[in-house]
Amino acid sequence: MNEVINAIKTRRSIRRFRPEQIKEEEIQTIIEAAIHAPSGHNEQPWHFTVIQDKELIDHFSRVTKKLMAESEIEWIAAMGRNERFHLFYNAPTIIVVSGRKDAYSALIDCSAATQNMLLAAHSxxxxxxxxxxxxFLFKIEEEVKKFSLPDGYEPFFTVALGYPDPAKQPRPIERKRNVVNYIK
Ligand SMILES: Cc1cc2nc3c(=O)[nH]c(=O)nc-3n(C[C@H](O)[C@H](O)[C@H](O)COP(=O)(O)O)c2cc1C
Incomplete structure (x- = not known):
């Protein structure tokens, strides 16, 4: 099968990681994939913050969980209260994806860049x-300051990254098929 299609179809969200750090060249390849995403008006309005300080990653997990625990949405509150839950699944690297506030379509562009990162990581x-x-974390100004973002950028989401724990990996999931109509 075509390699790109194969990567798209076999990628899964990974939530069990080996503890060792990933290589710098792997991060570079993943960022390279991100910056080749399409963007509205070709603004490329993204910024990536690579965080590998375990204490800081754990801190962000703790702060986020505290806020999640206060959510009115019960499944989010339950995750926030769950002592065993780590927001980043103890991944050794996290990458915060931020977008330029005044860009035409920063959230969409950053989403495209994020999907490229997931596929690159998988490949x-x-x-x-x-x-x-x-x-939840990004609502707290004092925490966002810790990302040292360039002026005019705001964080949208994060990617947790690491080597998958081979003992525990997800199987393919059923995809909804009835999602297409044709007009000819
Ligand atoms: C916008 C968005 C936000 C997500 N946020 C989380 C998250 O905070 N934690 C998590 O474990 N997974 C998160 N996911 C992953 C989804 O749960 C996952 O993509 C979905 O269950 C399908 O599984 P798959 O990625 O293995 O195909 C997110 C996915 C998207 C697209």
Missing amino acids: LGLGACWIGLTS
Whole structure:
């Protein structure tokens, strides 16, 4: 099968990682894939913050979980209360994806870049998970400052990255098929 189609079809969200750090060249390849995403008006309005400080990653997980625990949405509150839950699944690297506030379509462009990162990671044999729940963390200005973003950028989501734990990996999931209509 075509390699790109194969990567798209076999990628899964990875939530169990080996503890060792990934290689710098792997991060570079993943970022390279991200910056080749399409963007509205070709603005390329993204910024990527690579975080590998375990204490800081754990801190972000703790702060986010505290906020999640106060959510009115019960499944989010339950995750926030779950002592065993780590927001980034103890991944050794996280990458915060931020967008330029005044760009034409920053959120969409950053989403495209994020999907490229997930596919690139998978094609390199790495595991990755898109973490949208960091939206709770991003409401706290004092925490966002820790990303040292360039002026005029705001964080949208995070990608957790690491080598997948071979003992525990997800199987393919059923995809909804009845999602197409043709007009000829
Ligand atoms: C916008 C967005 C936000 C997501 N946020 C989270 C998250 O915070 N935590 C998590 O474990 N997975 C998160 N995911 C991953 C989804 O749960 C996952 O993509 C979905 O269950 C399908 O599984 P698959 O990625 O293995 O195909 C997110 C995915 C997207 C697209």
